[in-house]
Amino acid sequence: MPAMKKDVVRGSRSGRPIMALLDLLGRRWTLRIVWELREDRRLTSRALRTACDEASPTIMQARLSELREAGFVALVQGDGYHLTPLGKELSENFQALSRFAERWAKWN
Secondary structure, eight states: OOOOOOOOBTTBSSOOHHHHHHHHHTSTTHHHHHHHTTTTOOBOHHHHHHHTTSOOHHHHHHHHHHHHHTTSEEEETTTEEEEOHHHHHHHHHHHHHHHHHHHHHHHO
16 A cells, blocks of 8 residues: 655644744744734834844845745835735734733733
């Protein structure tokens, strides 16, 4: 009997999309970039670095490239970086987590 072929998911050896997504989101500054671009904000690379506590330009560009490749962020020349429709959906999912974090902080 032939071995089952595993679906390939970019960034995941297991083939599980959730693992690839968690890997991407777990990289330093990735979540912060998505957070700063929420609510239809458009920020230049420099403004985004400032919003992210002066993160290293090298790391910021690497994360922005990864987020663009993943389809979460787009760059419009002269207008800056912004969330794509997929990125907005991701950001909306964080809103519930943000509300939970606020409640948790009061309890903690």
